[in-house]
Amino acid sequence: MKKRIIIGNWKTNKTQAEVQAFFAEVNPVLAQKKHANWCGVAPVFIHLPLVLSLAKEQMVTVAQDANFISTGAYTGTVSYSQLKDLGVNTVIIGHSERREYYHETDAIVNRKINALLTNGMTPILCIGETNSQFEANATDSVCASQLEKAIHGVDERYLDQLIIAYEPIWAIGTGKTATAEIAETTIKKIRLHLSKLTNDALAKKIPILYGGSVKPNNIESLMAQPNIDGALVGGASLSAQDFLSLLGDK
């Protein structure tokens, strides 16, 4: 089985008791399997210490966002350096819900990507087109532009820590998954564009995940595609059993 990266984006879900129940189910299985996959979950900020205390070795604790300012008067935000101080080094950046509901622009995404990478952290950069852009055949140009703007001005030596997640917005939480072939075609083009923006070696090395209604019943066909390195999963990652299935561990 190809080594895969599975990141659960829990969004604004779960109580502390539910977080504990998740790990009570997942930990014994992970301890037995000692699988080579890379997995993690992204809880709300206030649950990060709890997840850090429960997550075993092969499970990475991920944040859902970070402010690009290290410290200062920015009410209601958590900075990249505060996350790093806590022991959280992987952060989802530019999720479509942040872009839509919190007006996060490509310029803001770029500052966040830059802050994380230059401080030795790993951003999971989300890019993807809306339904109308998909229907207008603009998928490739939208993804290329988002990618280009997100890594603009970032020194190439930092880019090997980057992870990209291609998430077509029309497939998020809708039950409408891009077919494995559509996902592969787009991700292949993103990788090609990445190699033009950087170089071949980096473009091969940087993992590209697919996200959007990934479930236990479609993960294997997605993972069978040569350019898909893993998945960023919302809904299905809330269930311990589904999460384990996504890892191919059941």
Ligand code: PGA
């Ligand atoms: P979904 O969410 O798996 O529930 O579609 C994916 C995401 O938003 O990252």
